[in-house]
Amino acid sequence: MCGIAGYIGISAFWGEPVLRRMADAQVHRGPDGDGYLTDGLIGLAHRRLAVIDRVGGQQPLRSSDGRYAMVYNGEVYNYRELRAELTDLGHRFTTESDTEVVLAAWIHWGRAALDRFEGMFALAIADLKRGEVLLARDQFGIKPLYLAEDGDGRVFFASEIRPLFTTGAIRPEPDDRTIYRYLRFRIHDDTPRTFFRGVNRLMPGEVALLTSDGGIQRSTYTTLYDDMDALAAAPVPYDRKAQGQFTVALHRAIQARLVSDVPVGTALSGGLDSSTVVATIHRMVASADETARPVGATQQTFSAVFPGDRNDEERYVDAVAATCADALQVHKVHPTPDRFLVDLRDFVRTQEEPVISTAPYAQYCVMRAASEHVTVMLDGQGADEMLAGYLPYYLVHLRGLRGVRAVGELIRSLDVLWRLGRSRLTDAVGRRRLAPATSLLGRDFADTYRYERLPMVRNNIKARLTTDLFRHSLPALLRYEDRNSMRFSIEGRVPFLDTTLLRTVWSLDPSAIIHRGWNKRALRDATADLLPRLVHRRRNKIGFTTPEDRWFQRIKNDVYLIFASQSFGARPYFDRRAVLQAFDDYIAGRGGAETMTFWRMINVELWLREFIDTPPTSETDTAGPAEPGRVVPQRATGPRADEGVHPPAFPKPDFTPNPEKELLTAGGAWARFPLRTDLIATGDDVPALAVNRVGEFFKQGSEMPVPVQRLATAGRWYLFVSEKVIAVAQGRIFNVTDIRSGAWARLLSRFVRRTPYGIGLGHPATMQLAIQEAGLPRILVASAAGAVGKAVGRRGLFYQVAGAAIRAIDGPTEYSAYPANVSAKLAPADPARVAREISAAIRAALSAESAERFGGTVIIDANDFGQDILGQDTGATDAALAEAFVDNPLGQAREQTPFAIVVAQVPASGGHRPACHVAG
Structure with a gap:
């Protein structure tokens, strides 16, 4: 398994640095070596993961x-047979x-050689x-290959997308049509288009001929x-003979994929497919089959x-392990929402590119x-699309039947159909309102692509499976597997994706696929x-997935923060208000939407931040600190663990201002030390x-610069x-997802203008807190007063009626420090009393000189719009x-400076303020 890259249209002098950047961007695909070739206007690059003939096999390979x-x-598993024939x-x-066999076969047979390869491959000749x-790409599209034109006659290609951007000739831009189809239909990887405009994938069984004038001729090579x-x-009847043919084809497919010069392991989910692979290999090992070495x-x-x-499928994993006894070493990983x-990131x-749910993360962990143990991994990918493993296939099967047989199949499938419809029934009985994905999208965006459709085969089981094998389902799963395995320099192999096995299934009557309420009939017969x-x-059927619903409840703070972020709200793809309401619900x-709907929006947002807003250029790029106010949910959770949302700032000396602020106010009336x-x-x-x-501040004394000493001791x-930290300490802060907002709160909040500096009501x-704090009648009267005031040009009437305590209520803002960034808060209780308590504690602890100059404590609600002394x-x-x-010198996000020592400057001689002015 390797990573390949190349171009056509660049001279050799300029081409080699480009090739090296492209190769470096996918070093994880091939940590065992690299190779480069430049000739005329053609360049090829290779990163090698040595699996077969670790000493030989270096690339690029020349005839x-x-x-x-x-x-x-990739790997061509029948290369030994082809080698003998070519010899x-x-x-x-x-x-x-x-x-070497692949190149020789190409030279001898031309394009016809590609269909003779049994295995997985993406190649450039x-x-x-x-x-x-x-x-060229294999018939199933197991191995990826991407290409892009730069508009000046040059074409670049690579095993992954990121290497294309390292060339400097291809710019990452989002493909809105692909994003819409993903958000609306849960579909991707079904066409040559990718999420990046202008970057295309080679489709399964396809070749592309690149010519020196920048031409690209694409066609399907496979029969x-x-x-x-x-x-x-x-089709032929599915009888005992046919069952035997299927069993032989399956065994040979698994056996062929064990060829390796490095250790081979298996993924075991507990499902029928992966268990078949594990049990078959176990039997081969037990019989001392040399191919299982x-x-x-x-x-x-x-x-x-x-x-x-x-x-959870652990009991099924344990059942398989028990049949293999000590010949199986089971490694179990426990993915968690915190990890x-x-x-x-x-x-x-x-x-x-975005993925359909969090399920691929489980495979990432595996x-x-x-x-840490093997270099090659086999799993059961593809069997569901070949043998109708997913529950909706039962509906397709039943629609294709007629008469008595249809009735019989329906009766035998009732338990499966019940599971299929149970969630919808639960929603209906519980009156949960599930918002359709389109209601959460930006209006103009949704309107632009409203004519997009996703046609599906509804009444022909083999035709439906064919589209899912090569377009609608499997291509996405294969991409997940390729990326997850290669991220950790693992070669993933999929025995069920064998052309002989597939042809065997398609030669049989559909009853080999679903019969008498049982899917995967041929596979069940073969493994009885x-x-x-x-x-x-x-x-x-569970599938290789995560407990997404429980996970979302656990990480709701982080999810909410993404939806509430400025970047999410600025995207044309989403209606942030509708998304936040749906997530609250x-x-x-109360319903709201499915977790997979929320995940798709999260994934698009994080993908845009990673690849479009600040695109990476190489494999060595690191996550690094986020800029202030940018959400990067990459952290361990905990009551105070907020590093991933707002990475901790380097501790600031007390005598320096926060960024873009000043120590002195205009005119020098006050010196402020956050x-x-x-x-x-x-x-x-x-x-x-x-x-x-x-106390720490005043102990610094002589360490302060002289001008600062004068400011700090001048008056x-x-x-x-x-006020935020007082409210937090008093427990008057509530996670927004824990507040049950009533109908009035949802209605009234729509008429309040949000600003970048605070959500307010x-x-x-936050509106619900206001109603609970002041009472609904008072809030309604204040709302009416506010509406009248707006009409006549008077501002602030709402808060004059509602009261100062209501003015101090605020909601989550992404610039705030945890927990204020995911919470709504009330005004502090009795802030005057709190001020007196703080002052008393300070006077009792400080030196007489410092205490004598101490004027007291101020609890303030300040932002860039105004200041309220509470x-x-x-x-x-x-x-x-x-x-x-007046310019809000505090900082409560990355700065974490909720306190400030503020000194009233003593007038200099002649009545003038001191000339010292220390800027941020």
Whole structure:
């Protein structure tokens, strides 16, 4: 398994640096070596993961006459048979690799060779004499290949998308049509288009001829699809002989995929498909089959388990393991929502394009664990699309039947159909309102693509399976597997995706697929004496997934923060208000939308941030710190663990201002020194914390620059405290997802304008707090007053009627520190009393000199729009104190400076203010 890259249209002098950047961007695909070729306007690059003939097989590989050169990603399992045939035809080989066989086969048979390959491959063969490059992908599309034109006659190609951007000639831009189809239909990877405009994938069984003038000629080379149509049109009965043919084809397909010079393991989900692969290999090992030698005496299996969850398959894994006894070493990984947040950014980068749900993350975890033990992994991918493994296939099957047989099949399938419709019935009985995906999309965006459709085959089981094998289902799953496995330098192999096995199934009557209420009939017959009954007779298809509903409840803060972020709200793809309301409803159990709908929107947002907003350029790019206010949910969760949302700032000296702020107000009337603290939580002792931080400030004395010393000791000083931390410490802050917003709150919040500096009452949760705090009648009267005031040009009437405590209610803003970034808060209770308590503690702890100059404590609600003094014990007027914060010098996001020592400057001689002005 490897990574390939290349171009046509660049001279050799300029081409090699481009090739090296493209190769470096996918070093994970081939950590065992690299190779480059430039010739004329053609360049080829290769990163190698050595699996077969680790000594030989280096690439790019040139033909003996020098005319052809090839880079190749994949494995051709029948290469030994092809090698023997080519040897008889006069070819001579110098290595034991399949790479040499693939090139020789191409030279001898041309395009016809591609259909003779049984395996997985994506390759580029350069005809250096003609100045052309041929790209080809295997019949199933197991191995990826992407290409893009730069508009100046140059074409680039690679195993992944990111290498194309390292060339500097291809710019990452979103493809809106693909994004719409993904958000609306849950579909992707079904056409040549990708999520990146202008970047296309080569489709399964397709070739593309690249010419030196920038031309691209695409065509299908394989006869597989025509053969399937012909076989389906004249099927043979499914009898004992046919069952035997299927069993032999399956065994040979698994056996062929064990060829390796490195350790081989297996993925074991507990389902019928992966269990078949594990049990078959176990039997081969037990019988000392030489082809199973790479597995070793003990087969290594890897499973993702979720103890206690509805979709956990651990008992099925254990049942298979019990039948293999000590010949199986089962490795179990336990994906968690907390670790998911830690891995999320890398997972998004790994996949390169959005994925349909969080399910591929379970496979990501399995591959990471497997990489510590093996280099090759087999699994059961593809059997569901070949043998109708998903529950909706029963409906397709039933629609294609007539008469008595249809009735009989319906009766035998009732338990399956019940599971299929149970969730819809639950929603209907519980009156849960599930918002359609289109209601959560941006209006103009949805209107632009409203004519998009996703036609589905509804009454022909083989025709439906064909589209899912090559377009609607499997291509996406294969992309997930390729990215997850190669991220950890693992070669993934899929035995069910074997052309001989597929042709065998398509030659049989459809009853080999579904019969008498049982799907995967041929596979069940073939494994009747191989698998434990618990697995063999399973009818509850779960799939390789995660407990997404429970996970979303666990990480609701992080999810909400993404939806509430400025970047999400600025996208044309989403209606942020509708999304936030739907998510509130979901958390409250009122429906809202499915978790997969929320995930798709999250994935698009994170993908845009990763690849479009700040596109990476190489494999060595690191996550790095996020810029202020940008949401990067990559962290371990916990009551105060907020590093991934707002990475901790480097501790700021107390005598320097926050970014873009100043120590002095205009005119030098006040000097302000913001003090950094740890994040404050409910129950914290704010007076004690204030005493410690003030004491630390004055102890610095001589360490301060001389001008700052003069500012700090020039006059009477005060402690200003953000009202947010008081509310947090008092427990007057609530996660928005825990607030049950009523109908009035949802209605009234729609008429409140949000700003970048605060949501205020523009969120149902904050409006609900206002109603609970002041009473609905008062809020309704205040709303009416506000509406009248707006009509006559008077502002602020709402809060004059509702009261100052209502003005201080605020909602989650992405610039705030945790937990304010995911919460709604009330005004502090009795802020004047809190100010007196803080002042008393400070006076009791400080030196006589510092205490004598101390003027008291101010509890302030400040933002860039204004300042409200909520409580104070200074004796000064609120207006005079508010002057100290005309430009809001505090910072409660990455700065974490909720306290500020504020010094009233003593006039210099002659009545002038001091000239010192220390800017941020």
